[in-house]
Amino acid sequence: MTQGMPLPHQPHPDEREHEVNPHFLAEINYDLERPHAERLLLTAYEIKTLHGRLPAFSNEELKQILILPVGSRLKQGATYLDLNDPQRRVFTATVGMEAGPNSLYVPKREVPYLLWDRLLGKHHADQFWIRLTGGYSQEASEASPPPES
Secondary structure (H helix, E strand, O other): OOOOOOOOOOOOOOOOHHHHOOOOOOOOOHHHHOOOHHHOOEEHHHOOHHHHHOOOOOHHHHOOOEEOOOOOEOOOOOEEEEOOOOOOOEEEOOOOOEOOOOOOEEEHHHOOHHHHHHHOOOOHHHHHHHHHHOOOOHHHHHHOOOOOO
């Protein structure tokens, strides 16, 4: 009787193991034990259709935007963005969700936050300028004096 290969974290069974426990691999959930597809991430740079959808992003920035390949399981409670969604809505994954053939899921925790915010249409440069200048632009300060402290 041939037995399946033991997994790396399991010791090799004794030669007589099949007599004692003929179904020793039956209780293993192979879905949890198989290699994770999400470790084989793609980048937005590798998906040529995204170059046209994300024209404001340089090639170096596109290489930092990770896309889950088809069949990847989404982590429950994690935040994702589907670049195929024209409204770019963020969603939280639930149990059993996986990347389908028509999805371009970006995991929030795998993308630098400035790029994530830009994907959502938020621009940090404006917020940085407001913090740096106290909320006054060059044109506004020339038009009227700054408020007195």
